[in-house]
Amino acid sequence: MNAVMTIIKKEWAEVRKNKLVLSVVLFVPLLMTAIPLVMLALMGRVGVSQSDYEELGRMLNNPIFAELSPVEAMQSVMASNFLVLFLMMPLMVPVTIAAYSIVGEKVTRSLEPLLATPISTTKLLLAKGLAAALPGIVTAWVSYALFLIGARIFAVSDRVFDIFVNPMWLVAMLVLAPLLTIMAVNVGIIVSSRTSDPRAAEQLGSLIIVPLMILFIGPMAGFIQLNSTTFWISALIVLIADVVLVYLGVKLFQRETILTRWK
């Protein structure tokens, strides 16, 4: 595992040295944490408009919103959208880092000396994957913690706060988010090892966000209900996808093709 740790440390050292990437790694989660907090706080102060009341009329019949005031109900509705936002957060930056990880080394010509070392393909890809995924997962969890603290202090009542720590949110943040991140990183690495242009790799890698939109659009369209069961099922599907993608990643990583066919 020493070789894996060496590559991880190297990848992180390069990110630390790249001020632009580092600022994106830190700024995006902060922004995505701040926006929900500000919106919740504003809603608490401004209240709910007449048109929103009419929209809420139907929803307030849902037992989930029983005993909640209209403002609290609206905040709860928004919360489910924020949850999808929090699930996207650990994907955005890691997928970009992963998508650059192989093709980036190819264009800077540092890949061949690296491949000439005795490191195995599995270890190399594991290291590249962990180096991209771990910061995403950790920043998502830290952002979630900051969000909980901010929401508790500034934005919502106890009843709404309970929603943010209910089993659905906990399954989503502690189980599904890491698994989604691993999936995104694997897709990023596969794309990175099969394309010859870093920009194309990053664009293709970012398409991993698209399936996640099902969780965003599904509840609005009425064909998915967001609850802990939905997230457990999603987590199981993503876990299977992760195993398949790790296997595919190793199989599709062709040292010879990477070294000889890319211009």
Place this chain on the structure above:
Amino acid sequence: MIRIEGLTKHFRSDGREIRAVDGLDLQVREGEVFGFLGPNGAGKTTTVRLLTGLIAPTSGRAWVNGLELGREDERIRASVGILTESPGLYERLSARYNLEIFAELYGCRDPRGQVQKYLRLLDLWDRRDTEAGTFSKGMKQKLAIARALLHEPPVVFLDEPTAALDPESAKTVREFIETLRGQGRTIFLCTHNLDEAERLCDRIGVFKQRLIAVDAPDALRRQLFGRQTVVQLAPIDQPDRLARVVSSVPGVKHVQPLAPEDGGSLQLVISLSDPANQNPAIVRALIEHGADVQFVNELKHSLEDVYLSLIHADAENQRGAQ
């Protein structure tokens, strides 16, 4: 140390089959500096990639450090050092960190000690904490050489080590290669620089998809051009007469007078089999026939002459075969 039997590598590109390496047979001995010469696109880099286990051969076998290619590739990679065509450094990281990464990946017992040793050896210690991207081409190349040697490999592959370097940096790199030779390492040196090959290599192989010739530079010269002596004479009116005199000396194969310019010295280029014994007889014959001998030298063809002669002959053979 390196044994290659029928090594072949074909690539497919746009539906065509490209033969990058075609039936290479070669042995590189322990402790020798072997120059692998050939034009651009000859397949030199592909050969290095094959021998370092980076790509798989289409057919043929090879052993590096006694390890068989295709069966023990990870162990081969652990036991060889490779300087790739481009230094390929992590430019945002310091020189020291660049080396520490590879010292750990190669499993060095004392990574920091090895890094310090090679940074000092290559005169980079004072710049150890500077980002590699700020280095000059020569410094980057030295850092890349250090990277190839951190794990003390007995076999080192150097692919164009002095290409694009200024003369001073190139000299430093060449001197370091000589140091490596002194340590008994086997060096497989791909180069276009024939002067460099002449100075550094014990043997050379001229390669263009397949091995055209292999031997020590002097042996190749003798095979291609034989032994030749150049005699320079004071200005004289009848150069052809003197050429005939020399031709009559036993053992002389051919004499070519080079016409003097503006009444200058006459040169006779004499092909012969045994210069040590025949040169005195030639000089005596010339003096007896009234010539004033100014200089007698062995004509040493450059490695460039040898190389071009072999490459052109191969091209002729290929055309003939078609």
